[in-house]
Amino acid sequence: MTFTTKLEIFEGPLDLLLHLIKINEVEISDIPIATITDQYLEYLDLMKALDINIAGDFLVMASTLMHIKSKMLLPKQEDDLAEIEDPREEIVRSLTEYMQLKDAANELASRDILYRDVFKRGIEMKGGGEDITTTKVTLYDLMDDFKKVIRKKHPDIVLKFNAESWSIKKKMIEIIRILNEKKNLLLGDLFSTMESVSEMIATFLALLELIRTGFVNVFQGRESSDIMLEAINEKT
Structure with a gap:
């Protein structure tokens, strides 16, 4: 499906x-x-x-x-x-x-x-005693970073998603589990152990759904272009 x-x-x-x-x-x-x-x-x-x-x-x-x-x-x-x-x-x-x-x-x-905005701004990062001012991240920022991750591992690949190979729902659960353990995670690190392009695409789609439904925040610090992910444990 x-x-x-x-x-x-x-x-x-x-x-x-x-x-x-x-x-x-x-x-x-x-x-x-x-x-x-x-x-x-x-x-x-x-x-x-x-x-x-x-x-x-x-x-x-x-x-x-x-x-x-x-x-x-x-x-x-x-x-x-x-x-x-x-x-x-x-x-x-x-x-x-x-x-x-x-x-x-x-x-x-x-x-x-x-x-x-679906994507939050001004997020307070967990795990530190100092507030970090953040800036808005758009879908296209996410896609830019995702393209870089894909091209780094597979420079000449033609993107094609085999929907039957990976469960989006399972990937959503996996992402939440990782974020609950890590608190904050670089977007690129989410894909660091993956070699399958279909798995990377399934994970990216799962991430988009988690952002859309309000279970994950995505943000950038003003001092860095790195995109960070953070789980939202309680909806406000």
Whole structure:
């Protein structure tokens, strides 16, 4: 039986684009559309390999990006350059408006008026006497780290998940057991003893479900890019 996680619970296509813009360290107003499009499609391929349901708006955005990319590759006549609208203009406008909405929502959240994120921020790490300020981790941050773990062990592997080989529920129980013992765990360490790609994918899917249902916190310290995991023993 196939296990699926609805991606809509986490993020949308504009969030993915903003994530790609961030990791490429470029301005929204000057998006390298060919690079961003290729990376966006890579993410969709990874989502399919992970058996994550992809909402229709992700596919619409993929089509839009490919259309813009093709338009920008077309040769332009010198006389027409001043009259041609930048094909990226509409998507830049959408991203700018979306960022403004997110900023406004974050401002409300900081005043305890709105709190909607599945992934917690400002987590107090266990096991130390000093509070550590943390920052939000998105699904795409998790996927980035997971890709690095996979590529480190299997540089040339084509991701494919054999759903019948591994029980997602058993993996969820295993993760909780590990986190209850370790308190805090680096994301990469969760996969350190695994060689099977299917087992790694099953474990990642189990982790996503535990995060979605509120049994695991995932966070980064501001002083480190390492993603940490922590079990939530009591729901608040």
